[in-house]
Amino acid sequence: MENVDKILKTYYNQYEEENRFKKSNHNRLEFITTTKNTNTICLHEVATDGIAQAMQMYIDHLSEEEFEEWIKYHLATCERKDLMGYSTHVLHICQKK
Numbered sequence: 001m002e003n004v005d006k007i008l009k010t011y012y013n014q015y016e017e018e019n020r021f022k023k024s025n026h027n028r029l030e031f032i033t034t035t036k037n038t039n040t041i042c043l044h045e046v047a048t049d050g051i052a053q054a055m056q057m058y059i060d061h062l063s064e065e066e067f068e069e070w071i072k073y074h075l076a077t078c079e080r081k082d083l084m085g086y087s088t089h090v091l092h093i094c095q096k097k
Contacts, residue, residue, distance in 0.1 A: 040094040047078045047087030054086070 052059055052074070062070060077083050084090055 039097050041097055042092055042094050044091075044093040045079065045081070045084065046091045046093070047080075047084045048089040048091050049087050050074050050078055050083065051086045053088050 059067070059070060078087075
C-alpha cells in the first residue's frame, strides 16, 4: 500500500481538487506510475472503453453477432498506444519493483 500512497500523493499534489481527474492524460499517468519515487513498473495499459463513447448510440443498437464483432475489435485494439487517446478511461496495471 505504501507505493499506492506515493502514486496517489504525487498525482493529487499536481492539481486542485476540482480538476484532478478532468486534466489527466495518458503521458502524465504513465509518468506518475513509473517514476522512481513510486518504485513501480507498468505491466499493462488498457483503454477500457476505446472509441465506444463516440459510437455509443450505434453500439447500443447492434445485433448480438455485430456486438461480438465489436468486442473482437475492441480487444484487438485496447492496448494500442496510438489509439489510447480515444478512450475515456485507461486502466494502468502496475507492480512493485
